[in-house]
Amino acid sequence: MSTIDRAARLALAHLVEPGSRELGMLVRAVGAPEALVMVLHGHGVTEALAGAVHARLDATLLDARTGSADAWAERVALTLAGEMTERAGRLGARMVTAVDEEWLTALDDLTRVSRDGADALRRDTDPPLCLWLRGPVRLEEALERSVSVVGARAITHYGEFVASELAFGLAERGWAVVSGGALGVDVTAHRGALAAGGVTCAVLACGIDQVYPVSNAAVFERITEEGLLLTEWPPGTRPHKTRFLTRNRVIAAATRGTVMVEAGSRSGARNTLSYARRLERSAMVVPGPITSAMSVGCHVELRTPGTVLVTRVDEIVEEVGRLGELADPIHGDERPEDALDATQARVLDAVAPRAARSAEEIAAIAGVATRAARRTLPVLEQHGFVVSTEAGYRLAPKARS
């Protein structure tokens, strides 16, 4: 790929809020350099897009508007890309676009979501043009086997325990954990994965230089050392409410499935889960007590078709893993009498703990033929369920319950 292509992508990422469907379609249709020419000159694009780009062009770049349209666009691309690269270097960050090897192709699935809806909320569902990264692991390798763990900020002890256990277990089994950078489920999941020595990835809704919330500073620091801090927004960008919603599509698209742990009825995590569903990723939810307001969102989602209830790491891996990574079924304690057939079970039921009964009495009580009782009782005796006495049969001491 040419330098100008990558530079144009970086410039567009800087000039346009992430997720723009109009811009994404344009880039896919004519390529990034030509798309930059078009948005800068307002040719063949909406006034809204051209206007938004111009609102972010600073005076120096506007003054550079001389010569041909292409020449100006190239100058804008190279200038912005240069500035961004220099800034990334200063922050210990790197930028990854679709033309770089480290790109996570799973994110391209977002074009599908972007295509199928025309409502206002889906205007910003296109794949990111550029990701800012900090951390020692390679994006596309780390997230090849990854699961997002999302949920509310205001979690209970239950939610904290669950998020932490699941993230720990996933990391222990070699799955990367992906979440946002918020308090509550997000930070608990990151801590759980880090505690297991695993890879965890925080997807931010602000610049990579922003520490938000401040109380998570220490965790972000550890993630930068052992995992991956990731965002689509250029340095300096503050987190806004609408940006969290836009960001959620990346959490859903970057992973094989999303697990929701504790969420109130208005939780933003429900938005992430709905992206997972639209992306045909696994949408998984942990239930909780119906008496807890922090599980209301979980239960509403579990009543939505296409949602899977999960209670254990095994069940999550069964959903997102390769064929054959099946969860062990839950067994109760096996009991000896489970092996009995229907007649044997009925006959055993009719034997009293202490009072000895004849085979005839036992048959009448059990509702089986006397012959059947006479045939069955010695078998039950042989297996230690009953003992025979002069007066008839009674339960063996260990079979009394």
Place this chain on the structure above:
Amino acid sequence: MSTIDRAARLALAHLVEPGSRELGMLVRAVGAPEALVMVLHGHGVTEALAGAVHARLDATLLDARTGSADAWAERVALTLAGEMTERAGRLGARMVTAVDEEWLTALDDLTRVSRDGADALRRDTDPPLCLWLRGPVRLEEALERSVSVVGARAITHYGEFVASELAFGLAERGWAVVSGGALGVDVTAHRGALAAGGVTCAVLACGIDQVYPVSNAAVFERITEEGLLLTEWPPGTRPHKTRFLTRNRVIAAATRGTVMVEAGSRSGARNTLSYARRLERSAMVVPGPITSAMSVGCHVELRTPGTVLVTRVDEIVEEVGRLGELADPIHGDERPEDALDATQARVLDAVAPRAARSAEEIAAIAGVATRAARRTLPVLEQHGFVVSTEAGYRLAPKARS
């Protein structure tokens, strides 16, 4: 219907353990009087069935074996029916068969379940031949709108709260509650329904004269006065493990749906739920904390297709009620900013709480055209989200969060 038909049904109910598929098919094919002739004489029936019947015939009836086959069968029918009727009278109970007006025709659906399986466990899935009842309400009227509430014996405070609340709420809305007679969910559901002044029905796995468990004696007494005590087993029959499983099919068939509240992985309630599913009744489950052993069975069931998660009475009624009895969706608190469109929301996000910003600055931060910001800000001001000052716009005090 002739007296002899009903008498033959009562006699067969006395002589054969409930649920026998072989007997049920025979009665449907040739009628109860002829079926009685056949089982008494061992003609055209399995040795197991004939033998079981003979094991329960007492000496007097065996001695009465004189004259024609039909005459002996008629004598057996009338003798047993007479004895049973007299016994019912003494116990303040009544007997209801498929030829009586009070019969609950929903139970006939069990022939479908009985038909479709040949495994050992399904041998006893046929509808009851006779029900023993105690209580002031009519069976078919009381259970026309009914829901069963089932679950474990060893419940937690959570399970007790949930079973009680749901049963109370169902009864309050005119739904009868059906359950077994056990400790735990069963008795809690009955108490809840009674507390709401509703109808509750306990389906026993023993004779109607047996008080099992003894600690539920007071509740059984109240059910006898205000609801319905019901069983297929003749007086004197003791509860056995296999009888609980056989009984469960009646709980599932008698109601429009089954709600499972707290169940361990081995809970018998799972058996009731599986009957509900096979009967095409609604199979509903209340989730709980994944950390609770008493919800493990619930979560396994919720991972089974055809199971509906429920958290409120409304959701249960939506499942089992008539078309249009829909549960209200759960709403979070509506907030004024929910009404904003995507551009308005973005612009509002870019307005700072205290520092005033120009429309140009706000446009660049929000990533929208300056014109769009200039158009949107006065609208936001009009709705009280922002205030304009000499220096630009800032958040209205009440919009700060």
